[in-house]
Amino acid sequence: MNNLEFMYIQSLLLEKLGISLEDSKEYLVQSRLNPIAQAHGMNNYHDLVKYLRINKDNTLIKSVLEAMLTHETYFFRDVKFYDSLKDHVIPEIIKNNRHTKELKILSCACSTGQEPYSLAIMLTENFPELASWNISIKAFDYSANAIEKAKSACYTSYEVNRGLSEALISKYFTNNGKHWTLRSDIRNLVYYFRANLLENLPDVSAADLLLLRNVLIYFDLDNKKNILKSIQTYIKPSGYLFLGSGETTLGLTNELTKVRINNCEGYQLLLS
Ligand SMILES: C[S@@+](CC[C@H](N)C(=O)[O-])C[C@H]1O[C@@H](n2cnc3c(N)ncnc32)[C@H](O)[C@@H]1O
Helix, strand or coil, X not given: CCHHHHHXXXXXXXXXXXXCCCHHHHHHHHHHHHHHHHHXXXXXXXXXXXXXXXXXXXXXXXXXXXXXXXXXXXXXCCHHHHHHHHHHHHHHHHHHCCCCCEEEEEEECCCCCHHHHHHHHHHHHXXXXXXXXXXXXXXXXXXXXXXXXXXXXXXXXXXXXXXXXXXHHHHHEEEECCEEEECHHHHCCEEEEECCCCCCCCCCCCEEXXXXXXXXXHECHHHHHHHHHHHHHHEEEEEEEEECCCCCCCCCCCCEEEEEECCEEEEEECCC
C-alpha cells in the first residue's frame, strides 16, 4: 500500500468516525480491504482506493468503514466492573429511584451485544424486585453488522463460553446446533439502534448508568474530548459513567469527577 492510499483511508476513518489509525496499521488496512475489493470485482485494495478517491461511492465507503472497525467484546468483560455494579451502583440507583421505579441504562458502542445482554442478565439474576420496574436498556453502535448480530442474540459456543458460566449458559440460552440463542425475555430488555458517537443520539434521554467502554482508545484527542462532552448530556445528575478498565478522562474533561466504587473507577457529573 503506498503512502497516499493509506493516508486516504486514515482520513476517511478520522472524518467519518473520529477514529485515529496509527501508521503501523497499514497491514490491517490491506487485509481488511482486499476482500471488499474482490467482492466488487476489483483486483485488490489499490484498485479499491483508486476507485473511491475518484467516485466517492457512499455505499462502498460504508463497507470500508465497517471493515475497519474492531468489535472485540465478550460477556461480563471485566468481572470486577460487573461486581461493582451489582454490589454498589445498582442498589444505589434502586434506592434513589424507588418512587419513580425507573431505571435507564445506555450502552454506547455496544458491538455485538454482549455488554448490554450481560447487564440484562445481571439485573435479572440479582434484582428480582426490578420485575415491576420500568427498565430501559438502550444500546447502539455505528456498525450495522454488529447491531444486526446483537439483535439476533445468537452466539457461537466460543462466544458464550467467553465470560459466561455453564450455569448461566444453560439458564439463559437455548442451543440449536452450533449456535446459542438468548432467552427472549432477556433479549427484549434491550433496544438496539445504529448511531455514530460523533453525532447527536436520536431519542435518547439521560441515563442512570452510561457505559462507554473500550472505545475511546480508538479516537484522537479532539474527538475523545468532543465525545465526552456530548455524552455527558446523556447522564442524569446522580448517574454514573463507566469507561473501559484501561481508559481515563484525564486531560479530556473537567466536568466529570472520578468515584471509586469497590475495585473499580466510575465517573459522575460535577455539580456546579
Ligand atoms: C472494542 S468494541 C467495544 C465493545 C464493548 N463496549 C465492550 O467494551 O466490550 C468498540 C466498538 O465501537 C464501535 N465504534 C467505533 N467507532 C464508533 C463511532 N464513531 N460511533 C459508534 N460506534 C463506534 C465499533 O463498531 C465497535 O463495535
